[in-house]
Amino acid sequence: MHRPSRVPALLFLVLILALAGPQAVRAWRIRPLYLDASVRDKANVALQQVSTSQGWNLSDMEIREVTTDGLAFLHREHRRNPDPPACFAFTFATSELHPCGS
Amino acid sequence: MRKLMYAILFELYALLLAWVQAIGGVRTDEAKYLLNIPYPHPPLARSLIALTSRFPYQELLWRVIFATLVVQAAWIVWWMARELSRDQRVTTMAAWLLCAAVVLQAGSVMMAPLTALEGLLFLALLFEARRNPENWGPWQAFGAGLLWLVSLLTAYQAVLYFPIVVALFLPLRFPWWQKALYVLAPLPLALLFGIAEPAILASFVNAGALNTSLTPMDKALSLFQAWCVGGSILIGIVGIVGMALDRQWAMFLSLALVAAFLYVSFRMYYAILFTPLLVAGMVLFLRRAWSSPVSVLGPVALITVLCVGLFPPSLKPGASRAVMQSIALQGKTGTVLIAGSFGHDWQYESSFPVLRFHPSLLTNAQAVVCLDQCDDMKKRDGWVTLPNLPTEVWVRENDQ
Numbered sequence: 001m002h003r004p005s006r007v008p009a010l011l012f013l014v015l016i017l018a019l020a021g022p023q024a025v026r027a028w029r030i031r032p033l034y035l036d037a038s039v040r041d042k043a044n045v046a047l048q049q050v051s052t053s054q055g056w057n058l059s060d061m062e063i064r065e066v067t068t069d070g071l072a073f074l075h076r077e078h079r080r081n082p083d084p085p086a087c088f089a090f091t092f093a094t095s096e097l098h099p100c101g102s
Numbered sequence: 103m104r105k106l107m108y109a110i111l112f113e114l115y116a117l118l119l120a121w122v123q124a125i126g127g128v129r130t131d132e133a134k135y136l137l138n139i140p141y142p143h144p145p146l147a148r149s150l151i152a153l154t155s156r157f158p159y160q161e162l163l164w165r166v167i168f169a170t171l172v173v174q175a176a177w178i179v180w181w182m183a184r185e186l187s188r189d190q191r192v193t194t195m196a197a198w199l200l201c202a203a204v205v206l207q208a209g210s211v212m213m214a215p216l217t218a219l220e221g222l223l224f225l226a227l228l229f230e231a232r233r234n235p236e237n238w239g240p241w242q243a244f245g246a247g248l249l250w251l252v253s254l255l256t257a258y259q260a261v262l263y264f265p266i267v268v269a270l271f272l273p274l275r276f277p278w279w280q281k282a283l284y285v286l287a288p289l290p291l292a293l294l295f296g297i298a299e300p301a302i303l304a305s306f307v308n309a310g311a312l313n314t315s316l317t318p319m320d321k322a323l324s325l326f327q328a329w330c331v332g333g334s335i336l337i338g339i340v341g342i343v344g345m346a347l348d349r350q351w352a353m354f355l356s357l358a359l360v361a362a363f364l365y366v367s368f369r370m371y372y373a374i375l376f377t378p379l380l381v382a383g384m385v386l387f388l389r390r391a392w393s394s395p396v397s398v399l400g401p402v403a404l405i406t407v408l409c410v411g412l413f414p415p416s417l418k419p420g421a422s423r424a425v426m427q428s429i430a431l432q433g434k435t436g437t438v439l440i441a442g443s444f445g446h447d448w449q450y451e452s453s454f455p456v457l458r459f460h461p462s463l464l465t466n467a468q469a470v471v472c473l474d475q476c477d478d479m480k481k482r483d484g485w486v487t488l489p490n491l492p493t494e495v496w497v498r499e500n501d502q
Binding site: 005006007008009011012013015016019020023024026027030033034051052053054055056057058059060062063077078079080081082083 | 136137138139140141155156160239240241243244247248251255276279280283284287288290291294295297298299300301437439446449450452453454455456457458459460462463
């Protein structure tokens with residue numbers, strides 16, 4: 001008798017989990033930012049350095065992955081014309097910026 | 103037929119408010135949503151807005167949509183007040199429409215008016231849940247939970263209405279785990295969105311430090327101004343009395359959360375977050391006491407006029423539109439470099455990539471906008487200034 005009333009609630013739970021999944025993966029990939037102060041400092045310096053050298057706003061760079069060696073981010077120009085993101089990786093040790101996968 | 107006529111009149115009013123906001127051009131906060139820049143809010147609303155980025159009148163489109171949503175929300179007030187007499191219902195509806203915060207914010211492409219609208223919906227559902235809890239089936243509860251989820255994924259300020267959402271679900275006759283699921287589960291999800299995007303967390307820290315240079319007295323004065331605008335003073339007084347008479351502690355708690363938020367990170371456009379609470383309080387007041395429409399609406403309209411005079415909407419476009427249009431008219435290609443701190447409106451108005459100025463980037467640049475001093479440009483060959491602009495702009499000299 002109570003079973004039908006559970007369906008919307010279970011559907012809501014599925015929706016929450018479906019939305020949480022990709023975000024949890026994203027958060028996991030950048031966890032050193034929150035767990036390791038030295039990586040956080042290096043990432044901060046790296047982003048400032050890229051911002052100055054490339055002229056990019058910090059808000060135009062979406063961090064996608066952080067490791068002890070470097071970070072990867074998506075850069076978007078954020079303008080009204082077609083604006084596909086480009087992925088870049090930065091290595092802390094060498095301060096090198098290069099496209100992801102190269 | 104009469105309701106249709108009112109709806110058309112309201113729409114004309116919404117168009118007027120949208121037009122007033124459009125005169126001032128795109129503000130940096132508006133550009134943030136129009137361009138889907140990933141802070142300070144979760145991505146739901148801004149992603150939808152960004153789908154129209156190729157639309158030539160994107161900004162105007164969303165001004166009209168937002169103004170329409172806020173103005174036509176008067177019908178929600180009408181529905182909330184359905185136990186009142188016709189005159190009283192018209193009074194509450196008009197109070198929403200004439201409130202200074204609605205007049206000043208309805209046509210802006212900001213998240214605050216949307217959040218206020220969601221707050222009004224929660225209050226309408228709260229009134230309904232108190233009135234007829236037995237009428238709530240599982241799908242109605244699902245709908246309310248979905249609205250809560252959507253609100254939190256639209257703007258984090260929706261959390262200020264958390265006490266209303268709790269009060270809305272409490273009287274419903276559902277198993278406790280279902281109520282907890284609808285009310286609590288969206289909160290960690292919204293937090294997860296923030297954790298996954300560090301720019302959101304960074305903007306929280308910045309917002310928290312926004313008023314640190316102000317004295318407690320200054321902060322309290324700003325908060326008072328926001329309350330005045332949020333309820334055009336009279337709705338504010340009547341609304342709080344109505345909440346007290348009806349012992350609506352959830353509404354009081356929500357009001358306190360909005361006040362605390364404004365105290366910490368004041369922006370006048372947040373004043374509209376007070377409005378749904380105060381108008382709902384007014385509905386409660388009118389259940390117990392009656393004033394004639396003229397005695398309420400006359401002062402409300404007068405105070406709104408005063409508030410608009412004191413905190414007028416910007417009627418002068420910022421420099422970004424004029425400058426970017428002049429650069430586009432040069433018919434050149436390349437990036438636009440900006441020296442000094444600049445808002446997202448510069449990105450929104452530009453047809454070309456906008457970069458922060460650095461001498462090494464001049465090779466691919468067609469123009470340099472000097473919001474800060476850029477004396478260095480005077481020494482460079484091949485660059486000339488554009489005349490009659492609100493700020494110093496250098497473009498490449500035409501090849502002759």
